[in-house]
Amino acid sequence: xxxxxxxxxxxxxxxxxxxxxxxxxxxxxxxxxxxxxxxxxxxxxxxxxxxxxxxxxxxxxxxxxxxxxxxxxxxxxxxxxxxxxxxxxxxxxxxxxxxxxxxxxxxxxxxxxxxxxxxxxxxxxxxxxxxxxxxxxxxxxxxxxxxxxxxxxxxxxxxxxxxxxxxxxxxxxxxxxxxxxxxxxxxxxxxxxxxxxxxxxxxxxxxxxxxxxxxxxxxxxxxxxxxxxxxxxxxxxxxxxxxxxxxxxxxxxxxxxxxxxxxxxxxxxxxxxxxxxxxxxx
Amino acid sequence: xxxxxxxxxxxxxxxxxxxxxxxxxxxxxxxxxxxxxxxxxxxxxxxxxxxxxxxxxxxxxxxxxxxxxxxxxxxxxxxxxxxxxxxxxxxxxxxxxxxxxxxxxxxxxxxxxxxxxxxxxxxxxxxxxxxxxxxxxxxxxxxxxxxxxxxxxxxxxxxxxxxxxxxxxxxxxxxxxxxxxxxxxxxxxxxxxxxxxxxxxxxxxxxxxxxxxxxxxxxxxxxxxxxxxxxxxxxxxxxxxxxxxxxxxxxxxxxxxxxxxxxxxxxxxxxxxxxxxxxxxxxxxxxxxxxxxxxxxxxxxxxxxxxxxxxxxxxxxxxxxxxxxxxxxxxxxxxxxxxxxxxxxxxxxxxxxxxxxxxxxxxxxxxxxxxxxxxxxxxxxxxxxxxxxxxxxxxxxxxxxxxxxxxxxxxxxxxxxxxxxxxxxx
Numbered sequence: 001x002x003x004x005x006x007x008x009x010x011x012x013x014x015x016x017x018x019x020x021x022x023x024x025x026x027x028x029x030x031x032x033x034x035x036x037x038x039x040x041x042x043x044x045x046x047x048x049x050x051x052x053x054x055x056x057x058x059x060x061x062x063x064x065x066x067x068x069x070x071x072x073x074x075x076x077x078x079x080x081x082x083x084x085x086x087x088x089x090x091x092x093x094x095x096x097x098x099x100x101x102x103x104x105x106x107x108x109x110x111x112x113x114x115x116x117x118x119x120x121x122x123x124x125x126x127x128x129x130x131x132x133x134x135x136x137x138x139x140x141x142x143x144x145x146x147x148x149x150x151x152x153x154x155x156x157x158x159x160x161x162x163x164x165x166x167x168x169x170x171x172x173x174x175x176x177x178x179x180x181x182x183x184x185x186x187x188x189x190x191x192x193x194x195x196x197x198x199x200x201x202x203x204x205x206x207x208x209x210x211x212x213x214x215x216x217x218x219x220x221x222x223x224x225x226x227x228x229x230x231x232x233x234x235x236x237x238x239x240x241x242x243x244x245x246x247x248x249x250x251x252x253x254x255x256x257x258x259x260x261x262x263x264x265x266x267x268x269x270x271x272x273x274x275x276x277x278x279x280x281x282x
Numbered sequence: 283x284x285x286x287x288x289x290x291x292x293x294x295x296x297x298x299x300x301x302x303x304x305x306x307x308x309x310x311x312x313x314x315x316x317x318x319x320x321x322x323x324x325x326x327x328x329x330x331x332x333x334x335x336x337x338x339x340x341x342x343x344x345x346x347x348x349x350x351x352x353x354x355x356x357x358x359x360x361x362x363x364x365x366x367x368x369x370x371x372x373x374x375x376x377x378x379x380x381x382x383x384x385x386x387x388x389x390x391x392x393x394x395x396x397x398x399x400x401x402x403x404x405x406x407x408x409x410x411x412x413x414x415x416x417x418x419x420x421x422x423x424x425x426x427x428x429x430x431x432x433x434x435x436x437x438x439x440x441x442x443x444x445x446x447x448x449x450x451x452x453x454x455x456x457x458x459x460x461x462x463x464x465x466x467x468x469x470x471x472x473x474x475x476x477x478x479x480x481x482x483x484x485x486x487x488x489x490x491x492x493x494x495x496x497x498x499x500x501x502x503x504x505x506x507x508x509x510x511x512x513x514x515x516x517x518x519x520x521x522x523x524x525x526x527x528x529x530x531x532x533x534x535x536x537x538x539x540x541x542x543x544x545x546x547x548x549x550x551x552x553x554x555x556x557x558x559x560x561x562x563x564x565x566x567x568x569x570x571x572x573x574x575x576x577x578x579x580x581x582x583x584x585x586x587x588x589x590x591x592x593x594x595x596x597x598x599x600x601x602x603x604x605x606x607x608x609x610x611x612x613x614x615x616x617x618x619x620x621x622x623x624x625x626x627x628x629x630x631x632x633x634x635x636x637x638x639x640x641x642x643x644x645x646x647x648x649x650x651x652x653x654x655x656x657x658x659x660x661x662x663x664x665x666x667x668x669x670x671x672x673x674x675x676x677x678x679x680x681x682x683x684x685x686x687x688x689x690x691x692x693x694x695x696x697x698x699x700x701x702x703x704x705x706x707x708x
Contacts, residue, residue, distance in 0.1 A: 004284060010377060010386040030417040037403055037414065044405045116394055117377035118418055276380040279373070280295060 019272055024119045034126030039133060053137045057093065061085045068211045077213045077245040079156060080149045086142050087239050088210030091172060094135040095231065096201060098176025101127045103183035103197060106278050113279065120275040121268070124181050128173045135169065146242065161241035161248060168234050168241075171260050175230060178263035185267070185274040208232055213239075214247045227252065230259040284389065285470055285502040286352040286375070291384035293345040293370050344370045345526045348384070352519075354469075357496040357503045359517035359534055361510070361541050366523040368506045372472050375504070390469025390502070393419050404448035408439055408458055411447050415462045429465045436491070437461035438484075457484055464491045471495060474506045489516055510538050510612060514689065535689050539648055542611045550574070550581060550672050557594060561668045565597040566656055569633070573652070573672040576639055582675040583693050586642040591654060592635050602629045604636050605655040610691055611648070611671075620655075646693035647676040 024031075043049040064085040068074045076084040102124035106113065109123055150156060186193045208231045209217075217223045226232055233252035240246035345367045352358055360368050374381050376394035402411045412433055416426040426433075434440050437457045439450070447455060463471070473492065489512060496503045496516075507513050513520070513534065520537025522530040530540045551572040554560035561568045569592040576586030595602065605620035621636055623629070653669040 004389075006287075006387040006389050007391075008388040010374065010381065010388065012381050012383055012385075027417070027420070029421075029423040032423070033414050033417050037406065037410075040410075041403060041405050112418070114373075114378055115376075116418055118420065279379040 014272075014276065019268060020119065024121055024125070027118055027122050030118060031122050031126045031129065034123060035130040035133075038126060038130035050137070053134050054141050057086060057089055057138050057141060060089050064089070064211055074212050075216055077215060077243075079243050079245055080154050083142075083145060083149055083154075083156065083243060084213075084239070085211065086145060087242060088208075088235055090135065090138040090142055091168070091235050091238050092205060092208065092210050092231075093138065094131060094169070095172045095176045096205070097131045097134070098128050098173055099180045099183075099201060101131070102177055102180025103187070104194075105181060105184040106188045106274070107184070110279070113275075121181075121271065124177055124184075127180075128177050131176075132169070132173070142242075155244075156242070157244035158242055159240075159244060161237060164237060164241060164253075168238055171230075171234050171256055174260040174264050175234075175256075178260060178267045181271045182263070182267040185270045185278075188274060188278040204229070204231070209235060213245070230256040232256075283354045284351045284387075285354040285356070286389075286504075287387040288348045288350050289385050289387070291345060291348040291374065291381050291386055292343055293367075293374060293379075294382040295342050295344050343526055345374070345381075348528055350521060350528060350531055352502055352504070354389070354502055355496065355500040356519055357492075357505065357517045359513040359520040359537065360504060360506045360523065361508070361513060361520060361537065362523035362529075367526040368523055369474060370526075371523070372474055372504065372506060376472055388470065391420065392470045392472060393463060393466040393468035394472035394474070402447050402455060402459070405446055407446055408443040408450070409434075412458065412462055415459060416466070419463065419466055420468075421466060433461045433465050436464065436487075453481060453484070460484075460488055464488070464495070467499075468501070470502045470504070472504045485512070492516055510542070514538055539611070552670065562593070565595070566602075567594045567596070568654070568668060569593055571652075571654070571668075571670050573670075576642070580675050581672065583645065583647055584642050587640045587645065587674070588637065589639070589652065590635060590637045592633065593656075594632070595629055595634055596631055598629055598631050599627050600629050600658050601625065601627050602634075603655075603657050605657070606638070607653040607655065609651050609653065611651065614691065616645075616650075616691060643695040644692060645674045646688065646690055647674050649673055 043052060046052065048055065061082055065081045069076065069081040069085075105120070105124050105127075113120065146156070183193060183197050187197075207226055207229050209226065214223075214226065214232065214236050217226055233247070233249065233256045236247040237253055238246075240248040348367075348371065360371065362368050372394065373379050374386060375388070376392055402415060406414065409430075412430065413423065413426050417423065434443055437454075437460075439454050439458055442450065442454065447458075450458070471492070492503055492505070493516060495501050503516075505513065505516055517534045519532065520530075520534040521528055522537050522541050530537055551570065551574070553570040554568060557567050557569065570590075571592075572588075572590040573581055574588045574590065575581045576588050578585045581587055589606070591604065602623040603620055604623050605618060607618045608616045610616065621638070623634055623636060649671055650673075651669050651671050653667055655667050
């Protein structure tokens with residue numbers, strides 16, 4: 001008579017902090033496949049294909065140059081407008097793409113989730129990684145543009161803070177993922193949040209120094225509000241590192257990092273709780 | 283060793299629009315559970331899962347107090363009507379949703395085929411989707427690559443393997459999906475009604491594969507289907523669900539019989555004393571239909587069965603036929619044989635008796651129906667059809683071979699002989 005062993009126990013409730021990282025690691029091949037699917041599927045049956053990765057920021061930057069630089073005559077701290085807008089926008093794109101594409105994790109995948117189990121976090125993680133590719137391509141565009149202006153003698157000086165860029169990217173990804181899965185967890189039951197969040201993300205962009213430099217905002221409650229935005233210090237640090245102009249502060253970056261860590265932990269716990277029963281309410 | 287164990291498992295659903303007023307419900311529930319530390323207040327109320335009845339509560343138990351266990355290597359058929367809770371049970375097992383109460387213990391990796399082709403992306407090719415589907419089910423890329431040829435071969439979609447899946451027919455999608463799942467090598471395979479879409483050849487292939495999986499490789503299979511023939515062919519044991527509870531659990535033959543059986547216990551013989559209400563019309567009236575053992579006291583496999591139909595005929599000078607159709611509880615016809623009661627249009631007003639017997643060792647134990655037709659010269663019937671159920675009991679409980687219940691509609695002595703011949707050399 002063999003000893004009875006159970007490899008898995010299914011209970012109505014798991015501990016709140018029970019997050020199975022090992023399990024996600026076991027499904028790493030699935031993450032890779034999801035990443036590839038996200039990339040390949042996006043531009044199937046399009047003529048320009050991955051070129052859209054470049055067209056989108058170029059058009060946005062041109063529009064910014066016309067509206068904010070040309071019509072509104074907003075300062076860019078003496079930096080070339082194209083570079084200034086490009087720096088802010090590619091960072092924002094990465095964050096907002098991560099957020100938008102993970103925020104419907106449950107509703108968009110309910111067919112698949114309803115039939116088979118795998119760690120649900122695999123899906124948003126794959127989104128973050130596939131967007132990273134897009135970010136890297138856009139970063140390449142930024143570098144090309146940068147060299148063009150650098151050779152042309154524009155007053156841009158890169159500095160040591162360039163080494164921080166990987167950390168900045170991780171923070172962008174963490175914030176996007178954290179907010180995204182939090183929204184997706186909230187929207188399985190109450191769809192109102194979907195509409196609310198689309199609106200909030202739109203407004204949020206204007207509370208982040210993308211089309212204007214932080215130095216333009218005078219001391220006061222408005223500046224406090226903008227500094228409270230965890231995106232601010234990341235984008236300013238990116239501009240400082242590459243263009244040599246911008247607001248750089250360890251304190252502000254530390255705040256953003258702490259904000260991201262707490263948010264991510266909280267969101268993962270909520271997400272984990274929701275995934276067990278969301279099929280009944282979605 | 284057990285592979286699966288259900289302990290008092292229940293799953294509760296809330297009816298109606300889920301998102302109406304749940305904020306307040308959720309708040310009070312959260313308050314009671316997390317702050318006051320009480321039991322979930324919504325668990326106490328709740329009806330059982332009976333679809334056709336109007337319940338009093340808006341909470342319903344799709345499954346209630348489910349207890350059973352499955353031994354390793356068993357092939358279990360789960361049967362039941364629509365809404366009995368079969369799919370919910372599989373969903374709990376495959377962790378798509380969590381139970382409300384109770385616990386499920388599992389030993390081994392589970393792969394579920396709740397609906398094949400899960401995660402197929404229409405834009406991607408068959409090959410890409412094999413990888414995708416396999417990975418969703420928990421395979422690694424290396425594993426899939428190793429089995430890719432086998433999977434493609436089994437699916438029979440070789441020609442279209444680099445075509446996007448959106449160009450596939452629904453049957454091809456199922457074939458591809460099943461092929462992936464069949465090569466998963468999980469310890470426990472959960473299959474829900476997947477064979478309905480494939481053609482006959484593929485169904486045969488799929489059932490064969492599942493048999494291999496269980497017999498050859500000693501893995502556990504849970505199979506949900508409405509196709510009783512497939513269930514009986516594949517499974518050794520069965521679980522019958524009814525209204526969210528286990529109604530019966532045991533050998534597959536008995537489980538299927540319980541499911542098909544409408545619940546009436548048949549009386550072996552019927553006598554209609556009042557002719558005005560007896561079955562029939564103003565032309566013929568059935569007085570009695572008797573099902574008797576040829577020898578012994580009980581109609582059993584070994585007794586032989588004698589049928590005697592007595593009826594009144596009020597319709598003179600015509601050609602009267604009586605036909606007897608024997609069928610099983612699930613309406614499979616065993617035979618349809620008739621007797622010309624009055625040839626040459628010689629019927630008379632009065633009582634007729636038609637009798638015949640079936641030999642011993644013909645019908646297996648179980649419930650059968652005898653349907654009687656009466657008509658004129660094979661042309662039209664002169665009285666509504668009359669159906670009578672009867673039971674055949676098991677015989678020889680002591681006999682080591684014949685005493686054992688055997689599957690099948692018939693239980694026949696085949697009078698086989700065997701000879702031995704010595705063969706020299708190779």
